[in-house]
Amino acid sequence: MIAAAFRRWESMLAVALVVAFASFSAISPYFLSVDTLSDATFNFTERALVALPLALLIIAGEIDISVAGIIALASVVMGLAAEQGANTMSLALLGLATGLAAGCVNGALVTLGRVPSIVATIGTMTLFRGIAYAVLGDRVLKNYPASFASFGQGYLAGAVSIELALFIGCAVVFGLLLHGTRWGRAIYAVGANPVATRFSGIAVERYRFALFALTGLASGLAAVLLTSRLGSTRPSIAQGWELEIISIVILGGVSVWGGKGSILGVVLAALVFGLVTFGLGLMNVPGIVMSIFTGALLILVVAVPALVRRR
Numbered sequence: 001m002i003a004a005a006f007r008r009w010e011s012m013l014a015v016a017l018v019v020a021f022a023s024f025s026a027i028s029p030y031f032l033s034v035d036t037l038s039d040a041t042f043n044f045t046e047r048a049l050v051a052l053p054l055a056l057l058i059i060a061g062e063i064d065i066s067v068a069g070i071i072a073l074a075s076v077v078m079g080l081a082a083e084q085g086a087n088t089m090s091l092a093l094l095g096l097a098t099g100l101a102a103g104c105v106n107g108a109l110v111t112l113g114r115v116p117s118i119v120a121t122i123g124t125m126t127l128f129r130g131i132a133y134a135v136l137g138d139r140v141l142k143n144y145p146a147s148f149a150s151f152g153q154g155y156l157a158g159a160v161s162i163e164l165a166l167f168i169g170c171a172v173v174f175g176l177l178l179h180g181t182r183w184g185r186a187i188y189a190v191g192a193n194p195v196a197t198r199f200s201g202i203a204v205e206r207y208r209f210a211l212f213a214l215t216g217l218a219s220g221l222a223a224v225l226l227t228s229r230l231g232s233t234r235p236s237i238a239q240g241w242e243l244e245i246i247s248i249v250i251l252g253g254v255s256v257w258g259g260k261g262s263i264l265g266v267v268l269a270a271l272v273f274g275l276v277t278f279g280l281g282l283m284n285v286p287g288i289v290m291s292i293f294t295g296a297l298l299i300l301v302v303a304v305p306a307l308v309r310r311r
Helices: 002-007 009-027 034-041 045-059 067-083 088-111 117-136 146-153 162-180 182-192 194-199 204-230 241-251 263-282 287-310
Strands: 155-157
Touching (some): 009 263, 045 067, 045 162, 045 204, 045 241, 045 263, 088 204, 162 263, 182 204, 194 204
16 A cells, blocks of 8 residues: 555655755755745746646646747736736736637637647747737836736745745645546546547537636736736746746646646646756756756656556
8 A cells, every 4th residue: 555655656756855855955055944945936836827727738638838928928918008007906917818818719729720739839839929029029018016016026924925825726726626526527538538528428629628718817827927026028038938837747747648647746746846946046057957957857757657658
């Protein structure tokens, strides 16, 4: 029983988290500071918020590579609205609405247009990011109200940031949704065998569309938090986050072939990813080394289970 528990992917992630924490605590004298650990949460929460619904989408057998492009587009919309004098709440709602609309575009292309999701979202990734560059060029938008900074820089209680509290709340909601409801069971069925699921009376395309819309909405939320934390909008905002967010999902044990995965695994993977990248940053490791680490980790996580199954 104990041996079987330790062979679970989530158990291995938990061990990796403990090892990473202990290693960086021994290497850096500043790592165990409450303020330092609080700052470390900003290193992953925005990405992890998008990873939660993206995990559901990948479990359902689809993928969305346009999430970072959606973040850029939503940030540009908020920046332009801020220049026209929009208040804090209006800016947040605009960011969420832009993300939701972009997610619906992806969902429509896949479910109505019958375009493979990887092709559709590569196209919209370029489209959304291209619009951001076309609108802004080299400009930077900074005319945000002072109160807007509270979303990405504020704290709910003590060292618990608003971003971290949002992530914890969303993780609980998504965990209950996926593992404790009929809707969650249908997502697993859609990913495992969409044809049989369709013949059983489940509206497969409706589930897929809803998951694309939900992923877009989460990307809009990430745009609000990231733009608030940075205090500015650039067309290059969240550049390269697609790989990092997908890496968190795959590292969390979600199968790229669909039908398998858990929210607990994604949460643990986000913690491991955030802790390792923050620890490497404390050690002044160059960003290119972190990119190599991310790519190698993604290949390892995909290749090792495949080799184990083959054996």
